[in-house]
Amino acid sequence: MNKHSHRLMDTTTASRTNISVSPISRFKIALCQLRVTNDKANNLNRARNMLEEAANKGAKLVVLPEMWLCPYSHEYFEKCGEELNTEESSATYHMLSEISSIHQITIVGGSIPERRNGQMYNTCCVFGPDGKLKAKHSKLHLFDYYEASGDVSFRESDSFTAGDTPTIVHTDVGCIGIGICHDIRFPELGMLYRAKGADLIIYPAAFNMSTGMALWELETKARAIDNQMFVAVCSPSRDSAGSYTIWGHSMLVGPSGEVKAKAEHGEEIVFAEINYAENQLQRELFPLRRQRKEGIYKFLDTEQSKANFSP
Numbered sequence: 674m675n676k677h678s679h680r681l682m683d684t685t686t687a688s689r690t691n692i693s694v695s696p697i698s699r700f701k702i703a704l705c706q707l708r709v710t711n712d713k714a715n716n717l718n719r720a721r722n723m724l725e726e727a728a729n730k731g732a733k734l735v736v737l738p739e740m741w742l743c744p745y746s747h748e749y750f751e752k753c754g755e756e757l758n759t760e761e762s763s764a765t766y767h768m769l770s771e772i773s774s775i776h777q778i779t780i781v782g783g784s785i786p787e788r789r790n791g792q793m794y795n796t797c798c799v800f801g802p803d804g805k806l807k808a809k810h811s812k813l814h815l816f817d818y819y820e821a822s823g824d825v826s827f828r829e830s831d832s833f834t835a836g837d838t839p840t841i842v843h844t845d846v847g848c849i850g851i852g853i854c855h856d857i858r859f860p861e862l863g864m865l866y867r868a869k870g871a872d873l874i875i876y877p878a879a880f881n882m883s884t885g886m887a888l889w890e891l892e893t894k895a896r897a898i899d900n901q902m903f904v905a906v907c908s909p910s911r912d913s914a915g916s917y918t919i920w921g922h923s924m925l926v927g928p929s930g931e932v933k934a935k936a937e938h939g940e941e942i943v944f945a946e947i948n949y950a951e952n953q954l955q956r957e958l959f960p961l962r963r964q965r966k967e968g969i970y971k972f973l974d975t976e977q978s979k980a981n982f983s984p
């Protein structure tokens with residue numbers, strides 16, 4: 674019996690014969706607000722336990738936070754980075770693949786430092802219930818943050834190279850657009866996911882205390898309202914290791930901007946129900962796509978527009 678043979682025993686005739694099965698439209702999501710320590714093996718083990726707990730409590734889609742394998746600090750990124758290609762090259766890949774197949778769940782695996790072609794990326798892996806890697810998303814917009822004084826207080830680009838491809842993935846629990854943390858500040862990315870048919874956008878994230886207090890909930894609600902769909906943000910807990918203090922408050926927001934479930938700042942799993950019929954209802958009540966004035970936004974892509982936005 675090979676280590677994944679249980680997958681075959683439980684698969685439906687449809688999946689064995691490659692007939693596509695409609696995704697479910699109503700299910701439980703779990704957001705794992707993990708406490709990240711200085712110890713990579715410990716983080717990996719506790720992430721595994723949290724994923725298993727979430728699955729045992731009935732979640733079909735389980736999400737990990739941004740940078741859960743090591744603290745969100747430059748000195749750890751290189752040390753803890755992995756090549757996310759195969760189970761052999763990465764303990765993280767192996768764990769996510771194994772847990773998703775054992776419990777037959779979809780996992781949006783937060784993000785970890787990915788080593789690829791001599792560069793480092795802040796990368797999220799999505800695994801399906803068959804244990805297979807379905808998508809990888811590397812953070813598109815790196816978080817380089819300046820204090821009001823003009824001083825730099827964090828430069829993610831000192832460690833990471835930015836990804837260049839949006840990621841939309843068809844899963845057993847619907848069509849999911851992926852962004853990582855600072856990606857949430859770019860409404861165009863959410864709009865693109867909506868235009869490509871996403872049911873849900875997930876942002877593994879780690880806002881800090883000042884941006885968190887000011888904007889965490891606001892940005893999450895804004896992306897949900899703009900796009901009339903569910904949006905989930907999943908953070909490490911505030912008592913995570915490292916000098917970057919994290920806001921926490923992982924949450925799920927529904928398509929009219931209502932908070933469906935929200936964590937405090939400690940380690941916990943947030944459970945909530947997603948029903949995609951609510952997206953549809955919101956779109957019927959407020960038919961924004963139909964009301965949109967085609968053509969007048971083209972200016973956004975011009976050189977003149979870019980010049981106007983320059984600092």
Ligand SMILES: NC(=O)CCC(=O)C(=O)O
Nearest residue numbers: 816854855879880881884
């Ligand atoms: N880890 C991040 O990308 C933080 C982003 C953030 O705090 C923001 O305000 O944007």
